[in-house]
Amino acid sequence: MIGVSVTNTHRREHCSPARVRHGVRLVLLGEGHRNGSISVVCISDGVSRRMNRTYLRHDYATDVISFSLGEGDVVEGELYVNLDRARVQARRYGVSPARELMRLVIHGTLHLVGFDDGCEDERERMRMREDKYLARLFRQSARKGVL
Numbered sequence: 817m818i819g820v821s822v823t824n825t826h827r828r829e830h831c832s833p834a835r836v837r838h839g840v841r842l843v844l845l846g847e848g849h850r851n852g853s854i855s856v857v858c859i860s861d862g863v864s865r866r867m868n869r870t871y872l873r874h875d876y877a878t879d880v881i882s883f884s885l886g887e888g889d890v891v892e893g894e895l896y897v898n899l900d901r902a903r904v905q906a907r908r909y910g911v912s913p914a915r916e917l918m919r920l921v922i923h924g925t926l927h928l929v930g931f932d933d934g935c936e937d938e939r940e941r942m943r944m945r946e947d948k949y950l951a952r953l954f955r956q957s958a959r960k961g962v963l
Contacts, residue, residue, distance in 0.1 A: 817851060818844055824858040829899035831858040831917060836897075839918050839953050843925040844891060846949060852891035854928065856921065861900040877901060880920040882927040895924035915950065922949045 820840045822833035840854050859867075861877040868874045868881060879901035886892030897920045906916035926942055933939040 818849075819853045820856065821854075822856045822858070824899075825863065826858050826860050826899045829858070829860075829903065831897070831899060832914070835914070835918065836921055839921045839949070840895075840925050842953055843922055843949050844929065846952075847926075847929045849889070849891045849929060851889060852886070854891065854893055854895065854925065856895045856897060856924075858899050859896050861898060864896065864898040864901065867896060879905065880924040882924040884928050891928055893928040895921065895928070897921055897924065915954070918953060919946055919950055922946050922953075 818841050820837040822831065822836045824831055824833075836856050836858075840856065844850075844852050844854075864877040864879075864881065865875070868876060868878050871883075872881070877898060877900070879898050881896040883894045884892070885894065897917065899917065902917040902920055903913050906913040909916065911919075923942065923946055926945055927933075931938070931942050931945065933942045
């Protein structure tokens, strides 16, 4: 069973819990994981910067932070998705804020299942996976009326 909780702590921006849950489940199932518990928290630039500084020793706001908490076949973890960065990046890349938010959710979920983006080859591999899941997510969601 896959459990996904979604919490929005941002004061102005909002995320769709149904869309986020659907995206996380899509990636987990697509990567062969049938059991998991993921908590997704939608945050602001300020919270992101504090977390990034405290846990990763980087003094800037980042778009997504993932913490893996599980071992073995069960994927457990936390994703912190920065809604401010999602909005800025959506403008930069010419996509909707919803699409960029889901790219970040997918990216963070891929980290939780073991993907890394430390070198160019790994970044390209992750980007291809992100594109695959984004296309599938928006195609499925449009049919189901989730987005």
